[in-house]
Amino acid sequence: MDAYRQSVSRSDPGCVVILLDRSDSMKLPWGRTGATLAEGAALAVNNILLDMCIKATAEVNAPVRHYFDVGVFSYGARLQEPGEGVESAFGGALAGQGLVPLPELAEHPMSVRTEPSIDLMAVSAKMPVWVDPVHGYRTPMCQAIAVVGGHVFDWAAAHPNSFPPIVINITDGMVTDSPFDGVTLADWVKRMTSIETNDGPTLFFNVFLSPAEVAEIVFPSTPAGLPIPGPDLFALSSDLPRPMIENARVDGYDVQAGARGLAFNVGRSTLLKVLQIGTRVPDRPA
Template sequence: MYEQTFSRTNPGCIVFLLDRSDSMKQPWQSSGGTLAEGAARAVNKILLDLCVKSAKEVGGRARHYFDVGVFGYGACPVGGGEGVEPALAGQPIVPIPQVFDNPLRVEAEQSVDAVAGSRLPVWIEPVFGYRTPMCQAIATAGEHVYGWAASHPDSFPPIVINITDGMVTDSPFDGADLAEWAARLTSIETRHGRTLLFNIFLSPTVAPEALFPVTAADLPEPGPELFAISSTLPASMVANARGARVEIADGARGFVFNAGLATLVWFLEIGTRVADVRDR
């Protein structure tokens, strides 16, 4: 299981759930920006990485190796009020060539280690407001992930990565609590395994990080609840991470608690680096 490669015949599906609640306006550690700005920057970087990975030559157009989605939950800048809405041009799941061709804009990269003159496409804007309807976000994403998996039975299972800084505020939602919505999502499968759900809890202050834990022991709230809904890392992903000199124990969950900006970007890289890209 979880050994399928990404190809144009069998593309992968990667979905980001992005907390846009009011607390995301807090300054983020020493990053020089807010949680919302840092999270949006990290997702934009990973979208760019997926575009680059999908291009066979430097400067070439991205090929259809991935379908991607970003769902913001909390403030809804398009529809207004609180809820969940797609953040990639209003579309739920988008082929990577379409993402590649349609950034909102391109701006100078702001990170400390950025190369002079480097520029970064922007697809996702920082947004914050209202509460944290995480159950609704998982339920909404699950509807689209289900349809995608049904249309791609031979693909690597969908990967859903939830980025949040707060406790869920809508559990139960539509008769089910957070654990049940997560279980429904991860029950969606292809022939190569079940959907993977990974979670990243952001901390606005410098605090000890828990990286890929195997137990929820000693985690303060909402750590145990998020740990419980996080998928165990498949062997193929553990092997890739260890190949990149990342120490991960067998049975580790796809979860990070109190992540700083550098850890968020690193986690997203590990969480989307699961299989080779094949030109098929």
């Protein structure tokens, strides 16, 4: 039986974890958008969280249903002392929390404020905000995956029949802590993606942001032609499951067999589309 076919439901919710790079280089401008990488990434994360809440309602103004547990973890915002390199990115009432049920997330944004359009074409609008743009120090990606791996392990053990956890890493830099506790980045990722539910192994996707105005590469099937650190991120990224390949093709991407969950040098609007594809699992039962 094929993996990655389990629908999400209130009895078998899914799990989405976003890893958000908050290293020093996130202060750089994002092309001609007028925003920094940190601002654009935070805007995209808030948009995808809102999108998940909206899609988990049966009708307008109906309660948000518990179709997902969601976490956003940041790394690099503070000097990397033991235990300080990785933390929950949520603010307000959710500050410090790990995985949060979607209804609780919907009820507790840290604010509702006017935010610019993600695609720079529409007018600004009021929207809930769960994470702020932050930039800090180095890029402890290994520690981030180690911390998140613990949450993923516990979640998968508690939800053996669910669609496997999805971890999406949004970064703009090179890892600065490999090896961490004597384990390389590649092996930390192997440990995390070896965690399974009955529907398959944990998925690990990567989104690389760049201040340079260069061509976007979305869901490549080969590392050929990818500039550094593209080949390394390609090797770390999971194969895109068949349902997500179908989603990407519906959204207009020419996705070939063997495509990986990697988006390279993406702009703001593409970042949101990639996040939507990466979190859109098989349709829930009616």
